[in-house]
Amino acid sequence: MATIEDVARVAGVSRSTVSYALSGKRSISRATQDRIEAAIADLGFTVNAGARALATSQTMSIALLSQFHQDEFAPAMLQYIRSVSDAARELGYDVLFVTDTDGAAAVKRITSSNMVDGVVLLDVTHADPRLGLLRAARQPGATVGLPGDVEGLDIFDLDFAESARLIIDHLYGLGHKEVVLISPPEHVFERGGAYGWRFRDAAVERAGGYGMRIHTYYGESQQPAIGTNINSILDARPTATALVVHNDATIAALPLVLMARGVKVPEDLSVVSLYSTDFGRIFSLPYTAVESSPDVLGRLAVEQLVRRINDPGHAGPAVVHLIAPELRDRGSTA
Amino acid sequence: MATIEDVARVAGVSRSTVSYALSGKRSISRATQDRIEAAIADLGFTVNAGARALATSQTMSIALLSQFHQDEFAPAMLQYIRSVSDAARELGYDVLFVTDTDGAAAVKRITSSNMVDGVVLLDVTHADPRLGLLRAARQPGATVGLPGDVEGLDIFDLDFAESARLIIDHLYGLGHKEVVLISPPEHVFERGGAYGWRFRDAAVERAGGYGMRIHTYYGESQQPAIGTNINSILDARPTATALVVHNDATIAALPLVLMARGVKVPEDLSVVSLYSTDFGRIFSLPYTAVESSPDVLGRLAVEQLVRRINDPGHAGPAVVHLIAPELRDRGSTA
DNA sequence: CTGAAAGCGCTTACAG
DNA sequence: CTGAAAGCGCTTACAG
Numbered sequence: 022m023a024t025i026e027d028v029a030r031v032a033g034v035s036r037s038t039v040s041y042a043l044s045g046k047r048s049i050s051r052a053t054q055d056r057i058e059a060a061i062a063d064l065g066f067t068v069n070a071g072a073r074a075l076a077t078s079q080t081m082s083i084a085l086l087s088q089f090h091q092d093e094f095a096p097a098m099l100q101y102i103r104s105v106s107d108a109a110r111e112l113g114y115d116v117l118f119v120t121d122t123d124g125a126a127a128v129k130r131i132t133s134s135n136m137v138d139g140v141v142l143l144d145v146t147h148a149d150p151r152l153g154l155l156r157a158a159r160q161p162g163a164t165v166g167l168p169g170d171v172e173g174l175d176i177f178d179l180d181f182a183e184s185a186r187l188i189i190d191h192l193y194g195l196g197h198k199e200v201v202l203i204s205p206p207e208h209v210f211e212r213g214g215a216y217g218w219r220f221r222d223a224a225v226e227r228a229g230g231y232g233m234r235i236h237t238y239y240g241e242s243q244q245p246a247i248g249t250n251i252n253s254i255l256d257a258r259p260t261a262t263a264l265v266v267h268n269d270a271t272i273a274a275l276p277l278v279l280m281a282r283g284v285k286v287p288e289d290l291s292v293v294s295l296y297s298t299d300f301g302r303i304f305s306l307p308y309t310a311v312e313s314s315p316d317v318l319g320r321l322a323v324e325q326l327v328r329r330i331n332d333p334g335h336a337g338p339a340v341v342h343l344i345a346p347e348l349r350d351r352g353s354t355a
Numbered sequence: 356m357a358t359i360e361d362v363a364r365v366a367g368v369s370r371s372t373v374s375y376a377l378s379g380k381r382s383i384s385r386a387t388q389d390r391i392e393a394a395i396a397d398l399g400f401t402v403n404a405g406a407r408a409l410a411t412s413q414t415m416s417i418a419l420l421s422q423f424h425q426d427e428f429a430p431a432m433l434q435y436i437r438s439v440s441d442a443a444r445e446l447g448y449d450v451l452f453v454t455d456t457d458g459a460a461a462v463k464r465i466t467s468s469n470m471v472d473g474v475v476l477l478d479v480t481h482a483d484p485r486l487g488l489l490r491a492a493r494q495p496g497a498t499v500g501l502p503g504d505v506e507g508l509d510i511f512d513l514d515f516a517e518s519a520r521l522i523i524d525h526l527y528g529l530g531h532k533e534v535v536l537i538s539p540p541e542h543v544f545e546r547g548g549a550y551g552w553r554f555r556d557a558a559v560e561r562a563g564g565y566g567m568r569i570h571t572y573y574g575e576s577q578q579p580a581i582g583t584n585i586n587s588i589l590d591a592r593p594t595a596t597a598l599v600v601h602n603d604a605t606i607a608a609l610p611l612v613l614m615a616r617g618v619k620v621p622e623d624l625s626v627v628s629l630y631s632t633d634f635g636r637i638f639s640l641p642y643t644a645v646e647s648s649p650d651v652l653g654r655l656a657v658e659q660l661v662r663r664i665n666d667p668g669h670a671g672p673a674v675v676h677l678i679a680p681e682l683r684d685r686g687s688t689a
Numbered sequence: 690c691t692g693a694a695a696g697c698g699c700t701t702a703c704a705g
Numbered sequence: 706c707t708g709a710a711a712g713c714g715c716t717t718a719c720a721g
Contacts, residue, residue, distance in 0.1 A: 022469070022493065024698055035708045040700055050706060067467035071408045072698035075713045080405065085452065089437060096430045096637060103423060106454045115470065118419065118452030120440045133401035135356070135714095136449065159356065244639040274639055280614050303430060304638075305578040305608055358714055369692045374716055384690060406714035409697045469698095 023064035031060035043068065082115040083326060084137040086151065088124055088144045092208040092242045094269035097300055097315065101143050101165060104319030112327045114138070125150040132158035139326040141165070141319075146213035161329035163322040167215055171341050175325045177318050180343035181216045181295075182223035184311040185267075187346050188293045189227040189235075191309075192263045195354055197291065199234040201258050202265045203251070207239040220267045220295070236261065240268035247274045255282065263291040263354065266308075272296060273304040287355035298349070308353040311346040318344065357398035365394035377402065416449045417660060418471040420485065422458055422478045426542040426576045428603035431634055431649065435477050435499060438653030446661045448472070459484040466492035473660040475499070475653075480547035495663035497656040501549060505675050509659045511652050514677035515550045515629075516557035518645040519601075521680050522627045523561040523569075525643075526597045529688055531625065533568040535592050536599045537585070541573040554601045554629070570595065574602035581608045589616065597625040597688065600642075606630060607638040621689035632683070642687040645680045652678065 025043075029036045034053055041047045042057045049057070060066070074080045085105050087098065102118070109116050117137055121127035124142075128151045131137055140155055145166030155162040156173045167178040192200055202224055204210075205217040221237055228235040236258055241250045247270055255264075266272045272294045279286060286292050286307070294310040301310065321342060329336045363370045368387060375381045376391045383391070394400070408414045419439050421432065436452070443450050451471055455461035458476075462485045465471055474489055479500030489496040490507040501512040526534060536558055538544075539551040555571055562569040570592055575584045581604055589598075600606045606628045613620060620626050620641070628644040635644065655676060663670045 025700095026698075036699080037701075037709080038707060041707090044700080046701085048706070053706080065467070067464075069409075069698050070468040070470045071405050071414065072713090073700075074405045075403075075409055075715085076698080076700040078713075082451070094637070095433055095633075099429055099433045099436075102433075102436075102452075103454065106452060110455055115465075116452045116454075117416070118436075118440060118450045120437065120450075121444055130401075131449075133399070134404040136404045244636055248639070273637070276611055277614065277639065280611065299429075302578055303428070303607070305582070305611065359716095360714075370715080371693080371717075372691060375691090378716080380717085382690070387690080403714050406697090407716075409699085410714080410716040412697075 022069075023066040024069070025066070027064055028057065028060045028066050031063060032056040078135075079330075080136060080138050081113060082117050082137045083109055083323070083330075084117045084119055084131045084140045085109075086119045086124055086127060086131075086140065086142050088122075089120065090144070090209075090212065092206050092212070093144070094242065094273070096273075096303060097269050097297065097313070098143070100297060100299055100315035101319050104316040105141055105143075105165075105323055108320040108323035109327075112323065114323075114327065125154050127151075128154040128158065132160050138330045139163070141322050141326060147215040148213050161326060161333065163326040163329075165318045165322050167219070167341070167343065169213075169215070171339065173339055175322070175329070175339055176341045177322045177325070178216070178343055179311075179313055179318065180346055181219040183343070184295055184346035185220045185222075185224035185265075186227045187311060187348050188265055188295075189224055189231070189233070191293065191348060192265075192291065192354065193228075193231045193233060195263075195291065197233065197263045199258070199261045200228060200236070200263045200265060201254060201261045202235060202237045203240045203254065203268050203271050204237060205240060205268050206242045206270075208242070210239070217267070224265065234261075240266070240271040242270050244274065247271055248278050251275065251278045252282070255284075261290075263293065266292065266294040269296065269300070272306060272308065272310075275308075276304075276306065286353050291354035293348075293354055295346075307351055309349065309351045311348055314344060356403075357400040358403070359400070361398055362391065362394045362400050365397060366390040412469075413664075414470060414472050415447060416451050416471045417443055417657070417664075418451045418453055418465045418474045419443075420453045420458055420461060420474065420476050422456075423454065424478070424543075424546065426540050426546070427478070428576065428607070430607075430637060431603050431631070431647070432477070434631055434633055434649035435653050438650040439475055439477075439499075439657055442654040442657035443661075446657065448657075448661065459488050461485075462488040462492065466494050472664045473497070475656050475660060481549040482547050495660055495667065497660040497663075499652045499656050501553070501675070501677065503549070505673065507673055509656070509663070509673055510675045511656045511659070512550070512677055513645075513647055513652065514680055515553040517677070518629055518680035519554045519558035519599075520561045521645060521682050522599055522629075523558055523565070523567070525627065525682060525688065526599075526625065527562075527565045527567060529625065531567065531597045533592070533595045534562060534570070534597045534599060535588060535595045536569060536571045537574045537588065537602050537605050538571060539574060539602050540576045540604075542576070544573070551601070558599065568595075574600070574605040576604050578608065581605055582612050585609065585612045586616070589618070595624075597627065600626065600628040603630060603634070606640060606642065606644075609642075610638075610640065620687050625688035627682075627688055629680075641685055643683060643685045645682055648678060
């Protein structure tokens with residue numbers, strides 16, 4: 022493998038001159054520059070990333086920590102992973118993808134061994150054990166997901182409370198008086214999946230303010246329980262005119278269940294949900310829904326993280342950015 | 356950040372002794388060992404991964420290259436990514452997750468800058484442009500997916516031809532005489548997605564040998580084209596008694612389409628497909644299918660890659676491992 | 690059982 | 706415009 026030393030020798034200059042020619046951090050004569058470039062091409066030289074990282078204390082990599090919970094529905098996850106990965110590359114960073122079961126230990130391992138310049142946390146829970154270790158790390162951290170304590174990290178998430186209000190407002194505007202809400206599985210709540218109760222509590226409060234009746238249920242995460250669950254909920258609430266689904270696995274299974282029951286949307290039942298356009302396409306979902314914007318969230322987190330990496334201290338106080346929900350009307354409400 | 360130098364000073368020994376205490380590569384007296392461990396704990400020392408990599412020429416990372424084609428159905432992908440990531444961690448390797456649009460350039464960048472000890476390629480096509488660069492790299496490479504030229508790399512894939520035969524045999528055994536096959540989208544074939552024709556050609560040949568009629572069609576990759584496509588195919592072949600689906604997006608949408616048509620499985624139509632158990636669960640698919648085993652494939656690729664990393668030259672000639680298909684009977688054929 | 694020193698491949702003040 | 710040298714934080718022959 023050619024090193025900078027080899028390039029220097031072939032070009033007849035010093036190592037430092039080659040290094041500066043590479044970085045452009047000082048001016049080099051035309052002739053020297055040309056000889057160096059020729060030598061680089063001849064030798065097929067590429068900078069050794071590890072050596073550069075050691076010398077500069079910059080790895081040009083960020084870690085992406087993802088967790089795979091059994092009670093979570095995987096298809097939505099890949100969109101966050103992709104958006105983080107794409108955004109990172111655009112900004113010149115590589116991505117260390119970390120899926121260790123023990124996320125807290127992974128944060129410690131990755132940060133203390135200096136493998137990355139920053140960390141993005143996905144699937145953040147209310148009292149996420151990874152947060153403390155990330156705050157203690159010398160690298161900056163950003164999360165997708167709003168934890169209970171936002172201190173010292175840049176937080177990005179959809180505004181789930183506002184999403185719920187937007188949906189209730191929409192249904193109220195259409196004259197609905199009795200609504201059913203299917204939330205994430207109970208396990209998600211127990212685990213501290215705050216998006217579950219942020220959405221539900223806001224929906225209940227807003228509906229109450231309008232004098233609407235709202236019945237809330239936990240959803241399931243696995244078939245065949247999902248189908249059984251939907252059916253028993255609909256059986257129990259025959260007078261409800263609208264169904265709000267805040268649960269990926271449930272909304273994915275809904276078209277089939279409703280067709281089997283002979284329920285027409287929106288004639289017999291209005292349906293509103295929360296998912297990304299891509300997710301909707303994957304599952305052929307025809308429902309009006311709040312856009313969950315995984316692409317936007319992943320990108321925002323990475324951009325802010327890179328800002329902190331490049332300008333520690335000057336990037337301002339920690340940010341909590343809840344993006345405003347948008348309702349995509351697909352005609353499933355009436 | 357504490358360095359090995361700090362640990363040495365606090366413990367009152369030399370850097371080399373600390374290093375050996377860490378690696379266990381030479382024996383250390385009990386007393387010295389204890390002092391070193393105490394110093395490490397006091398200082399919260401962790402080895403700097405980059406410095407170690409520079410000194411040992413081992414990064415303890417592998418690259419995972421994934422491509423996101425528009426005509427491919429994303430949900431299946433995450434399972435390969437997960438299995439590679441999990442297997443790598445179990446073997447002590449971290450994973451650099453690379454999703455650059457230009458995969459060939461990414462292979463070059465990652466390998467020539469020495470960021471990883473080996474490379475796993477996902478979504479490999481017949482004449483994949485990444486292969487040449489990976490062969491030219493000094494790091495070993497493994498693929499999930501069978502390319503046209505298998506030279507110099509370890510290849511892992513499902514035996515799609517045998518999968519097709521298994522399915523045709525199964526249908527023939529049940530007395531079917533006319534079968535429809537929906538393949539991956541035409542774009543996948545054009546792009547060199549060899550699994551498409553390996554499956555189809557074997558199915559056609561085997562069916563021909565049995566005197567069965569088989570009608571082959573390309574599937575679609577996006578709604579609403581998927582539904583339209585399925586309906587027009589079924590309309591065109593009313594006398595076919597079995598449907599073989601080798602297409603993720605199509606099989607995911609099939610239950611709804613069949614229910615809408617009032618087609619009962621297996622009474623009116625037998626259905627056989629090819630997907631993983633997890634995939635089937637996500638889409639609530641009730642069909643008999645060949646297990647695609649993403650978890651097994653990802654793991655095999657990583658294990659072989661690590662074998663090569665640890666024992667270059669002695670790990671034997673390049674391997675082409677096509678795993679034998681298994682049919683999971685879920686009662687969707689008669 | 691332990692230490693001093695060279696080396697991994699870069700970058701960057703310091704000097705001229 | 707360019708070079709010699711120190712330093713990033715480790716590992717590992719070489720010596721004793």
